[in-house]
Amino acid sequence: MTGWSVIRFLHVTSAALWVGGQLTVSLVVLPLARRMLDGEQRGRVLREIGRRFGLFTGAVFLPVQIGTGVLLAWHKGVTWESLAYPGYGRILAAKFLLFTAVMAAAGLHGWANGRGQAEFARAMAVTSLVGSVGIVLLAAALPPT
């Protein structure tokens, strides 16, 4: 148990919270809210969930994820050049690209929600969710230390 284990722990936990949170909201909370709450109340609850999740993303998830991610990459000896090499570097680069795309989709989701474009917002939410699962897939593919 070293300091690096703690950092890796933070990295994985934060990702699990984010992806798990999205999955829980989409698969459990939203269907229940649609079924059990009516118009006015449902809208408020869903908006509030979205706001909280957005807040969590911006204030906790993103800083933790990026901070610990950069530290771990540095610890692994990843260089800018090595990101292009097949294997560890390239998988990491792909993971980061997908992460950026997912964040962009999540951002678009919030933006579209704010402007009342419900359909586009929903599409972006699902994109972000599926993409997050893709990130987990790539993370699993990274060769162990």
Place this chain on the structure above:
Amino acid sequence: MTPTDVRIGPAPQVFSPGPPRRPRASWHSRANAIVVGWLALTVLAVVAQHRLPEPRWLVIHMFLLGAVTNAIVIWSEHFAVALLRVRAERWDLIRLGALNAAVVTVLYGATGGHPGLAAAAAGGVVAAVAWHVSALIRMARHALPSRFGHVIAWYIAAGVALVTGGTLGGLMVSQRVPWAWHERMHAAHAEVNLLGWVGLTVLGTLFTLWPTILRTRVSDWVGVSARWALRLAVPGLALTTGGLLLAVRWAAVAGLAAYAAAVAVALAPLAETVRRRRPHTPAAWVIAAGIGWFEIAILTDVVIVATHPQGEVAEALAPLLPLVILGFVAQILLGALTHLLPVVLGGGPARLKANVALLERGWTVRLAAANLAVPLLALPLPPLVSLAGWGLVLVALGSFVVLAVAALILTRRPSPALTGVVAGCLLTAVAVAVATSGGPEPRATATVGRQTVEVTLADMRIRPGTIQAAPGTRLVLHVVNRDAQHHDLRLATGEHTPLLGPGESATLQLGPLTRDVEGWCTVAGHRAAGMTMRIVLLGDHSAHAHDTGAAMTHNPADLDLTAPMSPGWKPYDATLRPAPGGTEHHVEIHAKETDLQVAPGVRQRMWTFDGTVPGPVLRGKVGDVFTITFVNDGTMGHGIDFHAGALAPDRPMRTIQPGERLTYRFRANRAGAWLYHCSTMPMLQHIANGMYGAVIIDPPGLPRVDREYVLVQGELYLGQPGSAAQVAKLRDGRPDAWMFNGTAAGYDHAPLTARAGERVRIWVVAAGPGSGTAFHIVGAQFDTAYKEGAYLLHRGGTGGAQVLDLAPAQGGYVETVFPEPGYYPFVDHDVLHGEAGAHGMFQVTE
């Protein structure tokens, strides 16, 4: 443009591809989504050019077999239904599904290294199109006579062409066709598919589509023109295909000429239409550009087939592909889709208008990009320019795909959840593709590339000695014996040629490469003599993949003494000039490290005196004084030791460090051919790496001769000077080669010259470090031999000498008169040394 617009004009004379009577719009938008999807895949394949296996084949077939073949099947069926006013068959969707399954399987089978599967799938494509043709025939039979019925005949002829071309393609991907047939079938396959399947369909469609796009009435000549053109085109194509297959050039050319005439006849009514109504829509301009390239392509085609011998036609047609595929086919397809997609997508007048506007967005730029790209890709231009051409293709194709997808999505809105899932999966797929690209382990299924290599057997060598190929490549080795004796080639995988006599050749076809393969000549002793080769998998990081090309780790088997010298190589000048006048000689010699060509094609770093091996040759008379200024320009300590002088070695032979200099002065009191060399320990390494030279002190009364040469024989140890590997060879006394004047077999490539009857004197010094020499000239005898300060033999007697034998560091000279013109090899008659580089030539002329 709205559906009502399309119907403007004298009703019975304008053909409308507009929404058919049945509600088939939904089916059509889905069917066209397939075409757009294949276009998108083609764009991806273009982007991935250099990473996808066999990029050209895949890009071409994704486009032609995916996008274009689907478009042809979908649209010809659609037009047949509309023109003949019959009901569509119910099986069309299943047929389309079968076709696409077959196309996907062909692409997978051919690129994944499953020739049997690919061939079977090609059969599937042929069957699907044959089924489509039979449906067209049934429709034509059951239809009432129609003014445009002749168009169906074009579609049927086109389908028959694909059945022919697809069968040829299937035979080729099956890899069971004899090699001799391959090129012919390739040429026939390309011609019949492009000119028949694509060309006939396009021409048949344009008869009615062109006036529709121009929104004018159909020319009165169309019926006659269409019938006559088809009567010319079909036999023409048949003649071309047969001519190419059977290698009858005049038939192929005559057929193409007939086809060209047919195109001219077919285009006549279209030209007449243009005179009445100029193109004024994007679709019309794009299609007009496509037709223009078609004509250029056909004319070029005739010229290529007429001027190239059979067996080279397919290869010669390669530059034509961009013309046909991009200039003609892609532009016609894009033009047709621009015009037709909004119509079949439907969605009400407003949507239709919006879709038209969407698909026409930026069309001038796309048109310009596509038409600029065609010459850039077709002409033999530098790689950077063709890269720019590919960029333009992407702009033209990619932007259309984006617009078409947008039109498809906007017209038939999918549910947000579905969109999200698709978008997320696509993003993930792209990321996974990036992550797994260029994986460290070679993938056996990575490539279908076919690579033909010319292999030559001669001079106890197989050339090339190393063939590099990507995993999965199917190598075709064309083996030629260019030697005076018999050889063969056997590969470790079992393939072998028969024993080949001088000038004979044979072809070996290998299955997809999965590992490195050794090859050799089976004639007794030839393998051991160096007649070996190796096929090396690219991307294989095993140890031996590294030493190819790197001179540093050469082993003796890699030395090819008969290979050509690298360009720019100059032999060490062996001519010995008379001693300069005077009794005092001042010479400055620099120790330096220099890259030299030490054997044919092999350069390596040498430690030298003055940048050459051997160092400069000094010459004087008995009693002369030499003052040497020795400068160390190297990176380690060196010294110098002149055997020609006698003195206390303490100071002059000391080692000086880089940047230092010393003066070495000696009087040459005795005649002889003396060695000088580096005196720094370990001397073995310093001498072996090139630090030696000769001092010639003429014996008193040395008679003049016609020519004088000096040859300093040394050993060659390949590898990084001073490295453990090289030192190990030095210690074992295992040179990689022997050299005269610093290059193994150098004077085989740059013979010394003489004239018959001239007296030639050859000074020889054995520099070692380990071996002496038994100097001999094949075909000549020595009448004078001077060894180590004494004559063994004087000219004028009846005795002769065959060899001047010298131990390491000894020297002397021999004289001979070449009796007649010819090539006289000179060798160290220690045959081991002689065959391993201590070998050269006298070229004796009249």
